[in-house]
Amino acid sequence: xxxxxxxxxxxxxxxxxxxxxxxxxxxxxxxxxxxxxxxxxxxxxxxxxxxxxxxxxxxxxxxxxxxxxxxxxxxxxxxxxxxxxxxxxxxxxxxxxxxxxxxxxxxxxxxxxxxxxxxxxxxxxxxxxxxxxxxxxxxxxxxxxxxxxxxxxxxxxxxxxxxxxxxxxxxxxxxxxxxxxxxxxxxxxxxxxxxxxxxxxxxxxxxxxxxxxxxxxxxxxxxxxxxxxxxxxxxxxxxxxxxxxxxxxxxxxxxxxxxxxxxxxxxxxxxxxxxxxxxxxxxxxxxxxxxxxxxxxxxxxxxxxxxxxxxxxxxxxxxxxxxxxxxxxxxxxxxxxxxxxxxxxxxxxxxxxxxxxxxxxxxxxxxxxxxxxxxxxxxxxxxxxxxxxxxxxxxxxxxxxxxxxxxxxxxxxxxxxxxxxxxxxxxxxxxxxxxxxxxxxxxxxxxxxxxxxxxxxxxxxxxxxxxxxxxxxxxxxxxxxxxxxxxxxxxxxxxxxxxxxxxx
Amino acid sequence: xxxxxxxxxxxxxxxxxxxxxxxxxxxxxxxxxxxxxxxxxxxxxxxxxxxxxxxxxxxxxxxxxxxxxxxxxxxxxxxxxxxxxxxxxxxxxxxxxxxxxxxxxxxxxxxxxxxxxxxxxxxxxxxxxxxxxxxxxxxxxxxxxxxxxxxxxxxxxxxxxxxxxxxxxxxxxxxxxxxxxxxxxxxxxxxxxxxxxxxxxx
Numbered sequence: 202x203x204x205x206x207x208x209x210x211x212x213x214x215x216x217x218x219x220x221x222x223x224x225x226x227x228x229x230x231x232x233x234x235x236x237x238x239x240x241x242x243x244x245x246x247x248x249x250x251x252x253x254x255x256x257x258x259x260x261x262x263x264x265x266x267x268x269x270x271x272x273x274x275x276x277x278x279x280x281x282x283x284x285x286x287x288x289x290x291x292x293x294x295x296x297x298x299x300x301x302x303x304x305x306x307x308x309x310x311x312x313x314x315x316x317x318x319x320x321x322x323x324x325x326x327x328x329x330x331x332x333x334x335x336x337x338x339x340x341x342x343x344x345x346x347x348x349x350x351x352x353x354x355x356x357x358x359x360x361x362x363x364x365x366x367x368x369x370x371x372x373x374x375x376x377x378x379x380x381x382x383x384x385x386x387x388x389x390x391x392x393x394x395x396x397x398x399x400x401x402x403x404x405x406x407x408x409x410x411x412x413x414x415x416x417x418x419x420x421x422x423x424x425x426x427x428x429x430x431x432x433x434x435x436x437x438x439x440x441x442x443x444x445x446x447x448x449x450x451x452x453x454x455x456x457x458x459x460x461x462x463x464x465x466x467x468x469x470x471x472x473x474x475x476x477x478x479x480x481x482x483x484x485x486x487x488x489x490x491x492x493x494x495x496x497x498x499x500x501x502x503x504x505x506x507x508x509x510x511x512x513x514x515x516x517x518x519x520x521x522x523x524x525x526x527x528x529x530x531x532x533x534x535x536x537x538x539x540x541x542x543x544x545x546x547x548x549x550x551x552x553x554x555x556x557x558x559x560x561x562x563x564x565x566x567x568x569x570x571x572x573x574x575x576x577x578x579x580x581x582x583x584x585x586x587x588x589x590x591x592x593x594x595x596x597x598x599x600x601x602x603x604x605x606x607x608x609x610x611x612x613x614x615x616x617x618x619x620x621x622x623x624x625x626x627x628x629x630x631x632x633x634x635x636x637x638x639x640x641x642x643x644x645x646x647x648x649x650x651x652x653x654x655x656x657x658x659x660x661x662x663x664x665x666x667x668x669x670x671x672x673x674x675x676x677x678x679x680x681x682x683x684x685x686x687x688x689x690x691x692x693x694x695x696x697x698x699x700x701x702x703x704x705x
Numbered sequence: 706x707x708x709x710x711x712x713x714x715x716x717x718x719x720x721x722x723x724x725x726x727x728x729x730x731x732x733x734x735x736x737x738x739x740x741x742x743x744x745x746x747x748x749x750x751x752x753x754x755x756x757x758x759x760x761x762x763x764x765x766x767x768x769x770x771x772x773x774x775x776x777x778x779x780x781x782x783x784x785x786x787x788x789x790x791x792x793x794x795x796x797x798x799x800x801x802x803x804x805x806x807x808x809x810x811x812x813x814x815x816x817x818x819x820x821x822x823x824x825x826x827x828x829x830x831x832x833x834x835x836x837x838x839x840x841x842x843x844x845x846x847x848x849x850x851x852x853x854x855x856x857x858x859x860x861x862x863x864x865x866x867x868x869x870x871x872x873x874x875x876x877x878x879x880x881x882x883x884x885x886x887x888x889x890x891x892x893x894x895x896x897x898x899x900x901x902x903x904x905x906x907x
Binding site for chain 1: 753757779789790
């Protein structure tokens with residue numbers, strides 16, 4: 202096992218009692234020491250703990266309260282419009298970073314770095330932000346570590362000192378694997394707590410991003426794909442659970458920060474919060490497979506038609522859900538008056554298309570981060586490396602400039618739903634065709650000028666199923682470009698792009 | 706209509722198709738079309754639980770036109786979803802259907818899937834029609850004394866027997882249906898040749 206910053210002896214602090222001597226320049230090869238990553242590591246033991254869900258939410262809130270991270274989230278993140286997709290991407294990424302395979306880790310680190318290098322700008326108060334800022338990156342890792350420790354403490358099973366130190370070492374190694382400068386996260390656990398308290402007291406703010414996560418996201422959380430056929434059921438459950446999750450999270454935040462950010466103190470929530478952590482903690486005694494974090498997120502996000510081996514079970518479950526939903530809708534009495542007949546089925550309105558597809562960040566405007574989010578999602582799906590990834594981003598950037606020139610009539614730099622729908626959009630300009638062509642090139646991995654079954658699957662993760670709109674066997678360049686354009690400009694529904702870009 | 710469905714099921718018919726609305730029907734006055742759409746929606750919703758309980762698998766052939774109201778399209782989809790696991794009779798409702806269009810769609814689908822021209826046979830072609838599991842039609846009942854095909858399932862009716870009862874469709878009931886079945890059983894089906902054993906004969 203090797204390391205991104207291999208040879209930095211201080212990085213091994215806390216990796217295990219036997220690793221203290223510094224006799225080896227290699228990090229974790231000392232006989233008897235536990236591995237830093239993969240099975241046997243401390244992280245691996247905790248990763249599937251169901252309490253992680255609460256800890257992750259808490260960590261995300263603490264990250265969003267950091268001004269730089271908050272600004273980056275507000276501008277670029279799709280978590281409001283597509284929280285389930287984002288959750289799955291995050292868990293997958295953590296799993297790759299903490300897995301046993303060094304090659305996978307290096308590749309994922311490079312991918313994350315490329316992704317974050319594209320996220321920078323200035324916030325609403327004109328302060329610059331940069332997702333590659335070493336301090337901000339260290340803080341993300343710090344919140345993940347601290348929330349894990351806190352989750353154990355709050356549920357009445359605090360970690361022992363040695364375990365905590367080992368875990369801290371793993372998180373530092375995680376930051377190091379990302380290429381972070383080691384100095385930004387203190388070397389030892391003893392130095393960590395003052396650092397953490399100082400950031401909480403001095404740097405965190407009541408940011409927009411934090412408020413959105415706490416109050417808006419849980420109230421408006423869209424249904425995960427599995428439950429998307431039952432909007433009423435989902436809304437009912439969410440109306441109860443949403444505010445509770447928000448309150449639990451607020452109650453678990455550090456007291457000095459709650460005070461300074463003016464977060465409400467609701468009587469009884471401390472008890473509720475500890476009860477919740479305890480109750481979720483007890484779920485650890487359920488059979489292993491029931492509580493694997495990424496498994497659950499995957500199942501919720503798994504499209505029933507995908508070719509994943511588990512899809513059969515999910516399909517069966519989703520089918521039952523769908524049939525129940527269908528029956529419910531069919532037996533609901535109709536209003537007696539005639540329904541308006543204007544709505545159409547296969548085309549969506551310009552407004553719908555704007556909100557379902559174009560506005561990926563869900564802020565009501567079409568802006569570069571929306572298109573960047575599409576490029577990001579496609580890159581992740583296709584597992585692109587350089588230089589393909591940059592080609593795809595460049596094509597999107599080019600398209601964005603074309604859109605801006607054509608549609609931004611009030612010149613505020615972004616495109617409102619109004620501007621979009623009044624322009625009677627002619628999106629299929631040369632730049633969009635270029636996007637389609639680049640997408641074809643990067644999907645066509647073997648370069649045989651047609652997209653065959655495997656490549657098609659990689660892009661859409663869906664099983665083959667014929668419907669009346671056409672069979673998807675192989676795609677020639679022109680057929681592919683044509684279908685992409687008809688989705689992006691003709692606003693055709695029921696193409697494979699729908700699950701890719703519209704699903705929550 | 707539900708009357709006929711029940712009669713067919715009881716008589717052991719496994720595949721029943723009804724022609725509800727053709728692509729040409731869009732040319733009717735819009736008030737009439739609107740009324741018809743609303744009526745269909747009521748009928749679908751009224752009978753959905755019964756169709757489900759009887760184990761009748763329902764599907765809609767055609768039903769792609771954007772002029773179909775979204776609410777109706779939703780009900781169609783719901784009924785198909787609800788009964789998708791039923792294994793009794795399969796009821797195909799041809800709605801906004803056109804036989805020629807289906808054939809064109811199949812041709813398009815064949816070309817999309819890149820099958821070489823020489824490999825196209827009647828079987829491969831049929832596999833690209835909508836609902837390719839639909840067998841050849843045995844009997845077509847054309848009511849109201851009309852004697853036209855009207856662009857109905859052109860591919861599937863190649864060897865069908867036809868009967869033309871004079872009774873109008875709104876008056877067509879179970880006894881009429883059974884009478885048509887009886888007429889069919891008297892026919893000698895040869896499929897262009899001479900077959901020793903026929904479907905439905907002792």
